[in-house]
Structure formats: C-alpha cells, structure tokens
Amino acid sequence: xxxxxxxxxxxxxxxxxxxxxxxxxxxxxxxxxxxxxxxxxxxxxxxxxxxxxxxxxxxxxxxxxxxxxxxxxxxxxxxxxxxxxxxxxxxxxxxxxxxxxxxxxxxxxxxxxxxxxxxxxxxxxxxxxxxxxxxxxxxxxxxxxxxxxxxxxxxxxx
Numbered sequence: 001x002x003x004x005x006x007x008x009x010x011x012x013x014x015x016x017x018x019x020x021x022x023x024x025x026x027x028x029x030x031x032x033x034x035x036x037x038x039x040x041x042x043x044x045x046x047x048x049x050x051x052x053x054x055x056x057x058x059x060x061x062x063x064x065x066x067x068x069x070x071x072x073x074x075x076x077x078x079x080x081x082x083x084x085x086x087x088x089x090x091x092x093x094x095x096x097x098x099x100x101x102x103x104x105x106x107x108x109x110x111x112x113x114x115x116x117x118x119x120x121x122x123x124x125x126x127x128x129x130x131x132x133x134x135x136x137x138x139x140x141x142x143x144x145x146x147x148x149x150x151x152x153x154x155x156x157x158x
Contacts, residue, residue: 051077052074052077052079052081052082052119053118053119055070055073055074055077055082056074056082056085056103056118056119057101057102057103058070058073058074059071059085059089059094059103059135060096060101060103060135064137064138064140064141067135067137067141068140068141068144071086071141071144071145071148072144072148074086074148075148075151075152078152079152080152080153081119081120082118082119082152083149083152083153084105084118084119084121085103085105085118085119086145086148086149086152087149088105088106088118089135089137089145090137090142090145090146090149092134092137093105093106093107094106094118094134094135095115095132095133095134095135096132096133096135097115097127097131097132098130098131098132098133099131103118103135104116104117104118104124104132105117105118105121106132109126111128112126112127112128113126113127113128113129113132114126115127115132
C-alpha cells in the first residue's frame with residue numbers, strides 16, 4: 001500500500017516495502033531449506049563392517065589424491081574401527097596381498113608376516129614378504145591421516 005507522507009517520496013516507500021518483502025522471502029527460504037542443507041552436509045554413515053571394509057579397500061589405489069579422498073570418506077564414516085588401519089598406513093604397516101589386492105595390516109612374525117584384517121585385527125594368514133605389497137604414502141597424505149586420526153579419537157570412549 002502506497003501512502004504519501006510529507007517529505008517522503010513514493011519511490012522510497014515502494015523500495016522500502018520491496019526490500020522488506022525480499023528479506024521475509026529470504027528468511028522463509030532459509031527456514032525451508034535448512035533441513036535439506038543439513039542432510040547434504042551430513043551424508044548417511046556406513047554401518048556394517050562390509051561397508052567400512054570397502055572404504056578401507058579404497059586406500060589400495062596408486063593415486064595419492066584418491067587415497068586422500070578415501071581417507072576423508074573413512075573420516076566421514078565417523079567409525080573408530082578405521083583408526084587401526086589409518087595408523088597402520090601412517091606407520092607403513094598397511095599392505096595389499098598381491099593375489100587379489102586385499103588390504104591387510106602386517107605384523108612381523110620371524111621371517112614371515114602375519115596378515116591382520118584391517119578392521120577386526122583378526123589374523124587371516126601368515127605369508128612371506130614376496131606375497132604382499134606396501135601401500136605407499138607421501139607427506140600430504142600423512143598430514144591428512146594424522147588430522148583424521150585426531151578427529152576420530154578426540155571424543156572416543158578410551
């Protein structure tokens with residue numbers, strides 16, 4: 001509604017009314033879109049061991065940038081069971097089995113190596129060094145891993 005006040009122009013009143021309308025519209029859109037934005041920012045977390053195992057398997061790629069993305073997906077899972085695998089990667093104990101490419105944590109056992117499941121740490125086999133290949137890291141990847149481990153263990157129950 002336009003009213004003419006002495007000393008005020010009609011153009012100013014129309015502009016003021018439209019800016020109030022625009023602010024109210026933006027506020028309503030913000031309220032309506034907040035749940036959608038929250039869901040997009042917090043994707044569903046994997047729950048099962050097989051989901052996490054698939055994420056850990058993503059560390060076996062050659063590309064360091066893809067390894068960093070895999071580490072970030074493990075972080076997004078929020079599951080503390082991935083910490084031993086990340087610590088093993090950081091300490092150069094995360095390997096792949098040459099036959100099949102399965103990711104394992106190694107533990108020296110005399111002249112052979114025990115292969116441990118990266119999530120459960122159950123012993124799966126004992127092999128010679130020629131049967132496994134170390135998953136390589138670089139400084140950038142190690143920084144990301146340290147940050148993720150810190151975040152995952154910060155609020156842990158231990």
